[in-house]
Amino acid sequence: MINAVEFANVSRHFGSVRAVDGVDLSITEGSFFAMLGPSGSGKTTCLRLISGFEKPSGGMIRIFGQDVSMIPPNRRNVNTVFQDYALFPHMNVRDNVAYGLMVKGVDKRTRYGKADELLALVKLDSYGARKPGELSGGQRQRVALARALVNEPRVLLLDEPLGALDLKLREAMQDELKALQRRLGITFVFVTHDQGEALSMADTVAVFNEGRIAQIGTPAEIYDRPRTHFVADFVGSSNVLSPDMARSFGAPARWASLRPEAVHIVESNARARGTVTALRYIGAGTRVILAVPGGEITAFVGKGLKVPEQGAEVGLSWDDTVLHVMEEG
Amino acid sequence: MPSENRPPLALTISAIAGLLFLHLPIALIFLYAFTTDERTYQFPPPGLTTQWFAVAWNRADVWPPLYLSLRVAAISTVMALILGTLCAAAMARSRFFGRDQISLLIILPIALPGIITGMSLRSAFAIMEIPFSTWTIVLGHATFCIVIVYNNAVARFRRLSGSIIEASLDLGANGFQTFRHVLLPNLGSALLAGGMLAFALSFDEVIVTTFTAGQQSTLPIWMLNELVRPRQRPVTNVVAIVVFVTTFVPILIAYYLTRGGSEIAGGGK
Numbered sequence: 220m221i222n223a224v225e226f227a228n229v230s231r232h233f234g235s236v237r238a239v240d241g242v243d244l245s246i247t248e249g250s251f252f253a254m255l256g257p258s259g260s261g262k263t264t265c266l267r268l269i270s271g272f273e274k275p276s277g278g279m280i281r282i283f284g285q286d287v288s289m290i291p292p293n294r295r296n297v298n299t300v301f302q303d304y305a306l307f308p309h310m311n312v313r314d315n316v317a318y319g320l321m322v323k324g325v326d327k328r329t330r331y332g333k334a335d336e337l338l339a340l341v342k343l344d345s346y347g348a349r350k351p352g353e354l355s356g357g358q359r360q361r362v363a364l365a366r367a368l369v370n371e372p373r374v375l376l377l378d379e380p381l382g383a384l385d386l387k388l389r390e391a392m393q394d395e396l397k398a399l400q401r402r403l404g405i406t407f408v409f410v411t412h413d414q415g416e417a418l419s420m421a422d423t424v425a426v427f428n429e430g431r432i433a434q435i436g437t438p439a440e441i442y443d444r445p446r447t448h449f450v451a452d453f454v455g456s457s458n459v460l461s462p463d464m465a466r467s468f469g470a471p472a473r474w475a476s477l478r479p480e481a482v483h484i485v486e487s488n489a490r491a492r493g494t495v496t497a498l499r500y501i502g503a504g505t506r507v508i509l510a511v512p513g514g515e516i517t518a519f520v521g522k523g524l525k526v527p528e529q530g531a532e533v534g535l536s537w538d539d540t541v542l543h544v545m546e547e548g
Numbered sequence: 549m550p551s552e553n554r555p556p557l558a559l560t561i562s563a564i565a566g567l568l569f570l571h572l573p574i575a576l577i578f579l580y581a582f583t584t585d586e587r588t589y590q591f592p593p594p595g596l597t598t599q600w601f602a603v604a605w606n607r608a609d610v611w612p613p614l615y616l617s618l619r620v621a622a623i624s625t626v627m628a629l630i631l632g633t634l635c636a637a638a639m640a641r642s643r644f645f646g647r648d649q650i651s652l653l654i655i656l657p658i659a660l661p662g663i664i665t666g667m668s669l670r671s672a673f674a675i676m677e678i679p680f681s682t683w684t685i686v687l688g689h690a691t692f693c694i695v696i697v698y699n700n701a702v703a704r705f706r707r708l709s710g711s712i713i714e715a716s717l718d719l720g721a722n723g724f725q726t727f728r729h730v731l732l733p734n735l736g737s738a739l740l741a742g743g744m745l746a747f748a749l750s751f752d753e754v755i756v757t758t759f760t761a762g763q764q765s766t767l768p769i770w771m772l773n774e775l776v777r778p779r780q781r782p783v784t785n786v787v788a789i790v791v792f793v794t795t796f797v798p799i800l801i802a803y804y805l806t807r808g809g810s811e812i813a814g815g816g817k
Contacts (some may be wrong), residue, residue, distance in 0.1 A: 272714055293717045305711035311735045319719035322729070370720060 220541060221284045223248040223374050223406040224269055227294050229278035230430075231264050239265040240430035243277070246374075246408060246423070248283075253401050253417035254410045256427030257453065262410045266376050269408060270299050272349070283373060298372040300380045304363040306351035312338065312362050313347035319370040330369075337365035339397070357388045364399075374406045381416065393420055414454045418442060443478070447547040451476040458482070458516070464513045465544065467491075474545045481541035482518035484527060489534025491516070495527050509535065574792075576761040579784035589781065607783060613770035614790075620682060621750040622767060624689035628746045629739060632691075632697030638696075640705030653699055657691040665691055665757030673760070680762025689753055689762035693746035700742030704735050741805045744798035752795050767791060 222245040231239040233471050239261040246252045252386040254262035266488075267273040270279055271292035280287050287295060298319070306315050313334050320330035337346055341361035351359055360380060367375060378395075391406050400407045411417050413526045418438040425435040426449075432445040445451035451459050460468070465475040468490055484507070493516060495510030504521040518535065520526050527533045576591075581600055583593035604610055639651055657665055667687050678684060712734075716726040754768045761769065767787065772783045 223723075270718060271715075281693055291717075292714070293720050293722055297718075298719045301711045301714070301715055303709055305715035307712055307715070307730055307734075318716070319730070322716075322719065322721040322725045366715075378704065409664055 221248065222246055222281070223250075224408065226265070226268075226282040227281075229265075229275045230262075231268060231273055232276045234507045236431045236527050239275075239365065240482055242430075242432055244425055244432060244435060246406060248373075248406055249404050250422045251397065251407045251408065253424045254408065254422035254427060255412070255414060255417040255424055255454070257412055261425045261430040261538075262425075262429035263378060263413075264430075265380055266299075266410050268352075269297050269374065270295055270297055270376055272462055276308045285450075296372055297314060297376060298367040299376040299378065300360075300363045300367045302378040302380070302382060304351075304359045306359055306366070308351055310350075311347065312343065312347065312349050312351065315351065315362055316365045318346075318366060322372075322460045330384075333369060333427060334365070337368055338362075338502045340368075345355070357392065358381050360384065360392065363395075363449045363492055367402070369404075374408060377407060378410070379410055381413075383387075385471055389416075396420065418454070420425065426454065428453075436499060441487065444543050445476050445545060447545060448474050451545065460516075460542075461514060464511070465542070467513060468542065470542050471544055474547070476543045476545060477516070477537065478541060479517040479519040481537050482516060483536050484518060484525075485534045485536040487534065489536055492532060493535055495529050495531050498526065498529060509533070511535070552614035577785055577788050577792075581789055583780050583782055586780050586782060587632050599788050601779070604778060604783045607780075610770070610783070610787060613765045613767045614787075616682065616685075616764055617751055618765040620685045620745045623682075623686045624693045624750045625743050625747045627686070627690045628693035628697040632694045632742065633701050633735070633739060635694070635698050635707055636701035641710070646744040655695055655711065656667055659697040662692075662753070663759075666756040669756070670759040680760065681765070682764070684758055684760045684762070685764070688756040690755075691752040691756070693750055696697055696746045697739065697742035700736060700738045700745070704738035708734055737805045741802035744802040748795035748798045748802075752791055769813065 224246040226242050226244045226502050229239060229242045230237065232504060242261070242265065244501065256264055258260045264273055268275055269282070270288065271287065273529055282295065282297065300313075303341070307318065310318070313331060316337055317330040317539040320333060325333075335344070335347065341364055343358060343361050343365070346358065347363075348353065351362065352360065363380070380396075382391060386466065393416060396407070396409075409417070409421065410535050414469075420442070421438060423435065424438055424441050426433045426441060427447050428447075434441060434450045436444075441454055443528045445454060445457070448459055451457045456479065460470075460475040460477060462472040462474060466472040468475075493511040495507055496510050496515075497508040499506040499508070504519055504524075507518045507527060509516050509518060509519055576589075579593065580589050582596045583589070583599060584595035584597050585593060635654055639647065640652075666688065669684075669691075673680070673684055712730055713726055715728045717723075721729065752768050753766075754772065757766050757769060765773065770790065771784050771787055771791070774780075776789075
């Protein structure tokens with residue numbers, strides 16, 4: 220099976236800055252692939268390497284098996300939803316969407332037909348005659364999406380497309396994007412710094428750090444079994460245990476991670492004892508921050524369970540399997 | 549309380565007086581184009597006539613300077629549009645060593661007094677043994693016309709989102725299509741405004757022209773010479789009306805095209 224996108228030891232250096240440094244990855248056709256990382260981690264550069272706006276300093280990029288190093292952006296069967304949407308301000312919505320067909324020389328009736336079809340797909344049927352300046356952020360985002368889909372790309376690149384939307388709209392768009400991707404069967408490559416977004420939408424997540432991929436895997440793998448200290452820190456508000464703490468809990472003396480929701484507060488058979496230093500109510504439950512010998516552990520106490528008082532000394536317990544020993548520090 | 553928003557009467561009066569002081573002389577120019585007195589500008593005019601328009605029309609010496617001015621302004625404007633836009637594109641779209649210094653150098657001609665520009669060009673032409681011609685005038689005018697177009701274009705480039713060019717390429721357009729369908733429509737009004745301002749400035753430029761024109765006269769220089777002679781004086785006023793219309797109308801259009809933006813930069817030359 221041919222991968223939609225394949226990076227073989229790809230680097231992109233800007234002077235002495237290694238924006239992307241020896242990245243290997245393959246993106247399965249028809250999958251929803253998320254590139255997750257803090258700003259400056261190289262994820263956006265990777266996206267621009269796929270779209271062709273950046274050229275690799277080393278390594279090879281293949282799109283559907285074809286080496287694309289000599290192919291300029293306008294001749295790649297890949298389209299982008301830009302972070303600021305980049306809608307053409309002087310054209311109305313329908314012309315914006317039809318642009319990709321217009322430059323190919325498709326006749327007016329066909330391209331407007333297709334544009335209207337896509338506007339219906341993103342639920343903006345009646346907005347064709349408006350200018351981008353007259354739309355809300357969420358509507359512009361949909362226009363950008365429709366415009367990028369008009370050429371029927373085999374890979375759709377999305378550069379933090381939900382970043383400018385407010386929380387409620389962002390969640391609605393997450394569901395919509397995911398549904399759209401399933402329906403169209405196109406490979407989506409999605410760049411984000413929001414771990415929740417990556418975990419909830421993607422089939423595969425690549426976590427970037429300093430130009431390299433720290434871990435690549437399914438959302439569950441990334442969340443439950445982070446490979447490095449960085450991944451554990453970045454992906455979730457997980458407890459990262461130092462080698463000393465791990466050993467005191469009966470695990471090998473290596474860095475380990477422990478999910479707050481896997482830590483229970485118990486009366487007896489405690490694996491460790493800790494003092495409650497802070498309580499944080501977060502709606503679905505309470506996060507209890509505890510001082511333990513050698514460090515700090517956060518436990519999550521769900522609704523309906525007893526929340527210990529500040530300053531109380533309590534016992535902590537967890538299943539053997541949930542203490543995850545990481546490969547790297 | 550509405551009365552608090554009303555300016556004091558003294559301020560209103562002095563503002564009106566100031567405006568009158570600035571603009572009455574222009575009205576006088578118009579008035580004297582219709583006077584029956586051809587030697588002195590006495591006020592009030594002894595009588596009114598429209599004969600000077602016919603006289604001006606039939607004077608053979610009016611036409612060569614008018615043609616020359618139109619030609620110089622047109623060529624300078626076209627040159628400025630091409631070079632100014634390219635300059636602006638380079639400055640707005642790329643980062644390179646010395647960029648700010650070069651940007652300053654481009655703007656310098658407009659900040660420099662015209663007399664300095666004129667002197668330096670004249671001595672440069674002398675050193676290079678370039679004979680004075682229409683082209684030396686064009687060169688002189690292009691120095692500040694380019695800046696006008698550059699300033700207008702660079703402001704517009706800055707306002708454009710850089711990624712719309714990438715978006716166009718991403719959607720399959722080539723460089724030419726991107727220029728034609730995305731860049732030009734967005735730069736269009738800024739270029740039109742810049743071009744019109746440049747045309748207007750070139751058309752009535754005197755100082756640089758006196759240093760670079762040699763024996764030829766552009767219309768403003770012809771007018772300057774004509775004022776010294778006490779014959780058929782109102783003809784000069786008729787020509788002044790023509791100059792006023794050819795420069796004021798483009799500036800007015802340029803103003804309306806770029807309303808809302810701080811883009812009519814360098815309009816004070």
